[in-house]
Amino acid sequence: MTGDEETMARLMRAAQRGDRQAYAVLLEQAAKWLRRYFQKRTAREKLGDLVQEVLMAVHAKRATYDPSRPFYPWLAAIARYRWIDHLRAEYRVQEQELFDDIPGDENAEEVVMARISLDRLFAQLPPAQAAAIELVKIEGYSVAEASQRCGQSQSLVKVNVHRGLKKLAAIIEKAS
Amino acid sequence: MDDATQALIAGIAADATPVRPINRMRGLAMVGLAFLLTEIVVLFALGARQGLMSGQVSVFFVVVNGLLLILGLSCIAAVVTMASPQVGANHDGPKWAMAMAGVLPLAGLLAATGAGVNGHLHVQGAHCMYLGLAASLLVGAALFVWLRRGAPVSPRLAGLYLGAGAGALGSVANGMACSDESIAHLGIWHVASVVIAALIGRYGVSRWLRW
Structure with a gap:
């Protein structure tokens, strides 16, 4: 709490x-x-x-x-x-296990919290860019491994990571 | 909570000295003072243009300087606000002002390339571009100091607005001394300094705004 x-x-x-x-x-x-x-x-x-x-x-x-x-x-x-x-x-992380989704406390501020969440920020990325960042930067896969997992070419994975991070940096204060 | 975080919190809390919270009005006043000083220096050094005090100025003078003033004010308001980050904040205002001011060089080019009475574009007019850039330095410095004290989370956008705002107000300050009223001159040379300042802010200054 x-x-x-x-x-x-x-x-x-x-x-x-x-x-x-x-x-x-x-x-x-x-x-x-x-x-x-x-x-x-x-x-x-x-x-x-x-x-x-x-x-x-x-x-x-x-x-x-x-x-x-x-x-x-x-x-x-x-x-x-x-x-x-x-x-x-x-x-590059050795362990790729992420925390389980722990439900948040339900209160009157839930809507505000949802608006400022990272998920909301992430959702504004095109799916290909979000997938590339998720695999390479968060779960720690190599570009080659990420390429196999998401079906994008290795160069496309790199481009999508680069463009995705650039876009995230530009929309930090966006709430929706 | 892990021990490292607990230790960090204890260390940080022990260092809690009073701080003066950021205040937008103080930031706006600082930039306003910088603009006022710039204007005084420009008028003292170059002299006021003819008809400025009596209000005998052309429509082009009013439109160009009016639009640049609006652009400058909107950029400054955004930059001052950006020092205090907030998810949900919207800084799109200056983009519309930029689009609005973007009409000026188009009009200037049309006039310069056409055969109309306002089609005078002299290369010598470039001195207004240099003077406009020089006049933007003090406002730019004030905005830079303000942002360095703050916590801008979009340094590139903050740098762009810093440059465009300082450039626009510098151009307005210089405009009070410039006697050329043609749209070709005002729309090209007086806006060129704004564009250059915006590019310097976006690609040069922004890297110094990271924290």
Whole structure:
């Protein structure tokens, strides 16, 4: 269970004033939320690193949170930005097992959360680009293996990964 | 939660010093001041064009500088907002303003290649392009500083808007001193500086906006 929007916004405002206790609570709640946010779109062994990278980014850029605006869309924008950076980095995972889909808490903010989710971002890619990124950048297959699995030529897989990441970077703030 | 994340949170929280939250009005004021200073320098250095103070200016002067001013303001508003990222934010406004201003060079080219009374395009008019670029520096620097303090998540788009906005306001500032009122001159040389500044922002400055 993570903090609701109102609580998180209040904690963030306190954190900006230098309240360390509020900041620690906020970061713990944010870390839980980020794990859930990334879990379906990130390889298991990279999840911890990614969450920590986002927390450090939140800390470095905490002044950019506008207290008059909601907290989670701000956090999600930073999370998406770091996630795309992460996808760009070259890596190959040994384990390809991803976390199972854990159902989220049903509450009044579900619609908002759905709008800012990574799935929603990913859904805006053409299927061929999404498949190429999923196989190569998230599940860690080589280009040759991904080519066999999705039926695209190796050069097309590379092109689709490149174009897909470029498109994702351009639509980070898009909600739908 | 794993131990590494717990330790990181403890370390970060211990470092929680007060910060001043971002404020759009402060950003707009900073850029506004930069534009005002630029205009004063331009008018002091080059002198106001004839008829500026008495309102005796051509329709082309009003249309070109008016459209460039709208383009500049829309880009600046977007850039200032982009410093504070938000899923759901929409930064499409400047694209429409760019499309609108894109009519100007077309009109300029038509006039320059046609036989109409406004078909005067002198190569010497290129100095307005250089002056427009020079006049865009201060506004561009203010926007750059603002974005570096912020957290733009679309650096390429932010760079494009930064360049186009600074270029448009620089061109407007220079326009107050330029005495050539032909659409060929205004539509080509005064817009060329905006295009060049936008390209510099998109392909040069944007790499410095990553964080």
